[in-house]
Amino acid sequence: MTHLDTELQLLKKEIISIWTLVILQLKKTQDSLLRFDKDLSREVILNEKRVNAYELKIDRDCENIFALYNPVAVDLRFVLAALKINNNLERTGDIAEGIGKFIISNESPFDDNLLKVTQMIKMFDVSTSMLLDVLTAFENEDTALARSIFKQDEILDNLNLNASSVIADFIRKNPDKLEQALYILSTIRKLERVGDQAKNIAEEIIFYVEAKVLKHKKDK
């Protein structure tokens, strides 16, 4: 095994670590929302520092690999993909933190019916499942699995598309719960972004394994 191989393996391990942490952050946010557990949200906010530290470390490691090893071909594509995956994961981490802050700001538990009509649990489940699937695709260099993400993202897009009218309807019926309805709407928007980020990551996996650029292409 070459020195570069060793460095690339370490980089891969670090990315898997930040990835696992971000998925855990999102899961905790979901639990915190459903149980209205503000302490769990505070934990998420605290752990965001770890996500940021990972991001900086991975950025620095990529820089060092470029400077010291001049990677080419699949190695170059891997490091380029690693940088972008890292960036997307950090932003997903930010989203988990942002949702955590909404939960802390809210004074009473979220209305069960609101969570039901907006299909919040489904949104969390789909976005978490997308992140898990792209992680598996990354670990196994499985581009078929990476491509399956694009279909899953459509579920989030549709839920997001319907959210405005669903929320408006809820507010009309429950004007006293206006504030939490708006928090939920923002959360939906954020989870839709998680789907986009998972999709970006899937594109990076396909780029590094197959050398194909899918970004901005309609037909993937």
Next chain:
Amino acid sequence: MESTILKSENFSAWFGEHQVLKNINIEIPRNNIVAVMGPSGCGKTTFIRCVNRMHELTNDTRVEGSIFYTKNDIYKMNPIILRRFIGMVFQRPNPFPTMSIYQNVIAGYTLNGASLNKNEKDEIVEDSLNKAALWNEVKDVLHRKGTFLSGGQQQRLCIARALAMKPEILLLDEPTSALDPISTAKIEELLFELKKNYSLLIVTHNMQQAGRVSDRTAFFYLGELIEYNDTKEIFTNPRNEKTQNYITGRFG
């Protein structure tokens, strides 16, 4: 569409019984820099030595197939004439040790018995040294020995000597492998300039150099041309697994 200045067709070469080049088909576009890379013994140096008919100077060698310089089969040309069109620069700078810088530049003419008057000689010397980006550094010491120069300057002197014969193609066999990084950078800069007027074929072990200077890259392995493509493609998305293994250092 770029025109082709050099083309090999099913070209093979042997040292005795040992076949060192196997059916090489390659086209070199005019005013391009083409890098030839591959592990030691892959045939890359033999290939460029065949291009200006130096391979046959070794005993017990033979070739099959054709190499065309424009439309001319080089094996049907007079090798002395051919070498005026296709110049060569070697790995180690090799100025003639007994000659001055001036004499080194016009050595191709004097050794071939050409009679030039002083003005013609002066013009060739200044023009060639300018093209080799050496004139400003040596114009006041033209009559000192070529070996008095630094390694990088000596190599540029050798390039000037090759350019003095007004070639169309310049073959460079690892021209910077004996030089420090600053001299290497100067030669690489020079190659970019030379590309405007010449076509260059450079053998290099330094993959970063191939990436930096060449337009197209050929990868040779065990006497075969494995892959030949735009340098950007070779270094970002090589099509052949052997190329990928070589450039990523996972060979063998």
